[in-house]
Amino acid sequence: MQYLKEDVKERILKAAFQEFKDKGFLDASIRNITHNAGISTGSMYRYFNNKEQLFDTIIEPVYNKLFRNVLNLQKSTDSCSNPIGEIMDIKVQILDIFKENSSELLILLDKSKGSKYENIKEHMVLLTDNILKEQLLPQLKEKNIVVKDTFITYVLSTTLIEGVYTILKNYDDGVEISFLIDQLINIFFTDIDQRI
Template sequence: MQTLKEDVRQSILRAARNEFQSHDYTGASMRRISAAAGITTGNIYRYFTNKEELFEALVGPIYEKIVHYILDLKKELERSYAGEDNGLKYLNMVEETIVGLFLEYSAELTILMNRSSGSKYGQVKERMVSLIVTILEDAFTAGPQNAGELTTADRQSARMLAGTIVEGVCLILREHEDGETVKRLVNEFVFLYHLGMQHRCTR
């Protein structure tokens, strides 16, 4: 059997990135991907068993990065509170690193957040909202005016804000392809979120 070549695999992934940006997971075509990669449809299956495996190779690592990043933020928040910080230190981590993540992986993030319907990542936005809710709830209960108890109003606010964050990011990725534009808009979005959270956590 001919040795599989990494440059061919990367060519397939590039073609898949373009295909999945233009079509939802269910509407994407392995035939179009193979044609764009310059190989036969039969040959593409020597590299990826099916469309699901190809999609996983493209967006799976990015999803893991996002989840790991969000969980790191949660840990940093908990450390800030344990050290009697005002709990806002972690927000600086958002501003310093999230923009780089979106600049480097804007295409993959667009696919993951807006084009994954029908795949195992079809509920990814809801998962992101749930993770962000846990961070916001911690921030609300640890504020200087709070007694560490989460009220119904706090839960509602956390859910609303988390949904707004995720949908705002999805909107930016859906409407803009240029990496620098995405970077600028995400940076502005995160900055405004930062200001709002500062006010909410210190009031």
């Protein structure tokens, strides 16, 4: 009997994963999930209390990996003075997660509106912005380059995170993704002191 329960739960999770991948959290329908799992809506509620719990079951492991890595990076920014190195560390962390959980990461980054995870991209932007403000701006100041409005670091950070997301969304090959993200970072930061 236990085997059958696990089989039903796995069918629900598989159908929910596809529904969230196709429609995102906000537009996902329990009715569609149960239909695609081949069970009644009442049966689904024996396994999951609601759509939020179902989404959490699928997305939370990836969120926890990303959040844990982001926290570690935030702690290490105080001891590092190389913003490009820090941003490369973020890239490596994201690629490691992408290798194991590409679809879940993409759902987290782009299809979690309406869930408790909907601000994850903004958290990544703020982390990057913090790195640039704390490390890049002082380096520019040492070269007598004054940035008149520090909001530019937020704009750079937003564009960089959206660029990384776009690459992840459109490519499957980890080597190609890494190459493209490196190119993007180089375009942003190579000789930045001469372009500001």
